[in-house]
Amino acid sequence: MKVNVEQRxxxxxxSLFTPDTEPNAxxxxxxxxxxxxxxxxKALSEAHAEPDFKDSEMQQAVFNRxxxxxxxxxxxxxxxxxxxxxRGHFLIGEKRRQFLEDELQxxxxxxxxxxxxxxxxxxxxxxxxxxxxxxNNEDPYPDGLPEKDLFAARLNPASVIVGCMLxxxxxxxxxxxxxxxxxxxxxxEEEDMRIEYKGTLIELVELGMSxxxxxxxxxxxxxxxxxYFENALGxxxxxxxxxxxxRANQLKDNLPELARKNNExxxxxxxxxxxxxEDRPRKKTR
Numbered sequence: 001m002k003v004n005v006e007q008r009x010x011x012x013x014x015s016l017f018t019p020d021t022e023p024n025a026x027x028x029x030x031x032x033x034x035x036x037x038x039x040x041x042k043a044l045s046e047a048h049a050e051p052d053f054k055d056s057e058m059q060q061a062v063f064n065r066x067x068x069x070x071x072x073x074x075x076x077x078x079x080x081x082x083x084x085x086x087r088g089h090f091l092i093g094e095k096r097r098q099f100l101e102d103e104l105q106x107x108x109x110x111x112x113x114x115x116x117x118x119x120x121x122x123x124x125x126x127x128x129x130x131x132x133x134x135x136n137n138e139d140p141y142p143d144g145l146p147e148k149d150l151f152a153a154r155l156n157p158a159s160v161i162v163g164c165m166l167x168x169x170x171x172x173x174x175x176x177x178x179x180x181x182x183x184x185x186x187x188x189e190e191e192d193m194r195i196e197y198k199g200t201l202i203e204l205v206e207l208g209m210s211x212x213x214x215x216x217x218x219x220x221x222x223x224x225x226x227x228y229f230e231n232a233l234g235x236x237x238x239x240x241x242x243x244x245x246x247r248a249n250q251l252k253d254n255l256p257e258l259a260r261k262n263n264e265x266x267x268x269x270x271x272x273x274x275x276x277x278e279d280r281p282r283k284k285t286r
């Protein structure tokens with residue numbers, strides 16, 4: 001049985017998608033979740049096919065304590081990283097820092113809730129294995145996990161907790177590195193960043209109008225107001241925007257001229273891109 005599980009893990013490592021085979025991180029993680037889950041189910045099926053496995057508490061305990069958790073841990077780690085990619089990847093500044101701190105606290109709470117069980121696992125003792133790592137264990141699964149899959153596979157609850165430990169140790173390390181980067185970035189911005197806008201207020205209003213008029217930016221499900229752009233641009237450029245309404249009304253009557261100016265700006269950008277190497281970003285053509 002041990003050989004079969006080790007073989008499945010080796011096959012898994014060889015079949016996982018990498019940034020070279022799938023550049024999109026979210027898609028790559030989703031594919032690896034599926035591959036790992038199928039490998040886990042295959043190892044589980046092979047174990048149950050062993051002679052006397054269903055009736056042997058010793059075989060169940062050895063498999064569920066030592067052989068199954070590494071596969072569960074890999075699957076859960078991909079699951080956590082996928083959720084991180086979908087929920088936290090696009091957050092910036094204070095919101096990103098808060099998200100990382102909340103995730104780290106979730107890891108801390110898990111280890112605190114299961115500290116006694118994890119101490120038992122690290123101790124090497126086996127006297128409770130018959131209750132914990134066999135079909136006798138009917139405890140609930142830890143909160144926050146994909147319970148539908150866990151129940152469908154009828155995974156041993158203790159195996160799942162050990163798998164969580166393996167996954168969460170690595171996920172917490174990733175979170176700490178990300179949090180350190182955010183903290184250093186915020187500190188650097190506060191200490192070193194000096195914003196100086198050298199254009200005119202009219203040009204700022206024109207920039208805001210060019211984004212506001214098409215109504216393609218939505219805030220809380222509604223098109224962003226001109227007040228939103230006024231405040232946002234004022235913060236970005238550290239320059240309070242005054243007389244927005246007066247200038248905006250003038251621009252409404254002169255939208256063709258505004259479009260012409262924007263087209264000229266894009267032309268300058270495209271001319272610059274055309275001078276870059278062959279792997280440069282390409283403008284879309286219809």
